[in-house]
Every structure is written in structure tokens, then in C-alpha cells.
Amino acid sequence: MRKRDRAARRVRRTLRVIVALAVVGLLALLAYGWAQRHPQDTPWAPLDLAQPPGLFTGRKLVALGEDFPRCQSLLDRAGVTYTVLAPLREGDNCGYDNALRFAADEPRITPFTPAGLGISCPVAAALALWQWEVVQPAAERHLRMRVTRIDHLGSYNCRRLYGRSSGDYSQHATANAVDIAGFRLADGSRISVLDNWKDGGAKAAFLRDVRDGACKLFATVLSPDYNAAHRDHFHLDQANRGSMSWRSCR
Missing domain, CATH: 1.20.5 (Single alpha-helices involved in coiled-coils or other helix-helix interfaces)
Structure with a gap:
């Protein structure tokens, strides 16, 4: 037994x-x-701008700051034309060596006003995805028309955070940030962060959707909900915070 x-x-x-x-x-x-x-939701899969944003897309976009050729190849594969800007150096803390400008006649990119916006490659790649996957769908959803132009307040600016005389330098000091002020629609009307953020209508809903969508693609997104200094624009940047990899969305 x-x-x-x-x-x-x-x-x-x-x-x-x-x-x-x-x-x-x-x-x-x-x-x-x-x-x-779902490669966009796995940390090991290569970034592909043809894929919708996923859990790790934002971190992969930030990492492009360490690999300019890789960033360029992603834009090339997506069929986006651009001009690489000559490296610039101002003092010890300002300048860039990975900046570019979208081609003025690039059909896949909604034009920026004023024209000639120069931005770091990680910001450019994120802006492209933001337009394709967030801005245009939100405009169709809330306003039943497309965005034809995006108004900005600039990118490169050799300055410290909030224009202070001391302290850390802004991501603007390396063209690794852009400030978005508003959007022009197909019917000629304009949506302004300053004027429409709190109006409670479809324009405000659109602005909140594009802000929230940007949070999946940029390391830092600051809006009027953050402070009075951002009452008239969205600040979008690709700050590389190293192994911490924390993101700010407000």
C-alpha cells in the first residue's frame, strides 16, 4: 500500500x-x-512614429535626445521632411546640436506661426505624433473641422527658468521646449489658450484634450492650471530626468 x-x-x-x-x-x-x-506599450520595442502613443512612447521620445541620428531616421521613415539646423553654442549652458526645422511645404505637418520654428529633434518627433494622434482628432471631435495652423511663442531662448537671474536653465535654452499659444481652424477662427481655456465650451474641451494628450508624449506639459505664468500657453518639453523618468503634467 x-x-x-x-x-x-x-x-x-x-x-x-x-x-x-x-x-x-x-x-x-x-x-x-x-x-x-502593442509595441508602443512595451519598454523594449523600438519607437515607431506610425504607432499610436502607448505606455512607453513618452520615455522613448525623451531618449531620442541622446541619439540624433536615430531621431532623424524615425522622421525619415515617417515621411517627414525637415532641415537640420547648424549647431549653436552660447556660453556654457545654452545652444543645441540636434535641432531642426520642419519643411515649410511638409504636407504631414500642420504649419506653425510664426514660420521657421526651430526645435530639438525629440520635440519635433513628439509634435508630429501630437498633431496626428491628438490635435487633429480632438479638433474633429469637438469642432467638426481640422486645425490648419498652430500658433507658438517660440522655442530656443538662452534663459534660466522663469527668466530668473540664477538657478537652473530652462529647456528653452537648448531648444528642447516649445510654447503653444493657440490654434487656427479651417473656417478661419482661432482658439486661444488665453481666451478659451476657461470658457466652458467646445474650444475649452478641445484645449483640455490636446493638453492631456500631450502628457503622453512630452516629459513636461504645463498649462494655465499650473500657474499664472502659463495662462496664455502650453509649455511642452522633453527634459531627460535620467533614471527617475518622472513626468510632469499640469
Whole structure:
């Protein structure tokens, strides 16, 4: 009897191990299939501007600041034309060596006003995705028309945070930020962050959607909800905070 009991226990243990391994294998296959279908939601999959934003898209965009050729190749693959700007250096803390300007006649990019906006490549890649996946869909959803121009307050500016005389330098000091003031629509009307953020209508809903969508793509997004200094624009930047990788969205 004892021998039969021991043999039965061994068989049951073996069966439990086989079942556990089968379950683990099935879960692994399901996870692999999910990851293949959702590369934007996995940290190891390469960034692809043709994919909608996912859980790790923002971090991957920030990482492009360390790899200008990689950033350029992503824009090239997406069919976006641009001009690389000559490197600039002002003192010890200002300047850039990875900035570009979208081509004036680039059909995939909504034009910026004033024209000639120069921005770091990670900001450019994020702006492209933001336009395609956030701005235009939000305009169609809330306003039933497309955005034809985006108004900005500039990018590169050799200054410290909030224009102070001391302290850390702004991301603007390396063209790694852009300030968005408003949007022009197909019917000629304008949406202004200053005038429409609190008006409670469709324009305000649109502005909140594009702010919230930017938070998935930029390391820092500051709006009128942050402070009075941002009452008239969205500040968007790709600050690389290293291993902390924390993001600010307000």
C-alpha cells in the first residue's frame, strides 16, 4: 500500500508541475502576442512614429535626445521632411546640436506661426505624433473641422527658468521646449489658450484634450492650471530626468 501511495503522490506532483508549466507557457505566449500587437506599450520595442502613443512612447521620445541620428531616421521613415539646423553654442549652458526645422511645404505637418520654428529633434518627433494622434482628432471631435495652423511663442531662448537671474536653465535654452499659444481652424477662427481655456465650451474641451494628450508624449506639459505664468500657453518639453523618468503634467 505504502509503495502505491508514494507512487500516486509522485504522479500527482508530476502532473501539478506539468500543469503549472503549461499555464506559464500559455501566459508567456499570450503576453508575447499582446506585445507584438502593442509595441508602443512595451519598454523594449523600438519607437515607431506610425504607432499610436502607448505606455512607453513618452520615455522613448525623451531618449531620442541622446541619439540624433536615430531621431532623424524615425522622421525619415515617417515621411517627414525637415532641415537640420547648424549647431549653436552660447556660453556654457545654452545652444543645441540636434535641432531642426520642419519643411515649410511638409504636407504631414500642420504649419506653425510664426514660420521657421526651430526645435530639438525629440520635440519635433513628439509634435508630429501630437498633431496626428491628438490635435487633429480632438479638433474633429469637438469642432467638426481640422486645425490648419498652430500658433507658438517660440522655442530656443538662452534663459534660466522663469527668466530668473540664477538657478537652473530652462529647456528653452537648448531648444528642447516649445510654447503653444493657440490654434487656427479651417473656417478661419482661432482658439486661444488665453481666451478659451476657461470658457466652458467646445474650444475649452478641445484645449483640455490636446493638453492631456500631450502628457503622453512630452516629459513636461504645463498649462494655465499650473500657474499664472502659463495662462496664455502650453509649455511642452522633453527634459531627460535620467533614471527617475518622472513626468510632469499640469
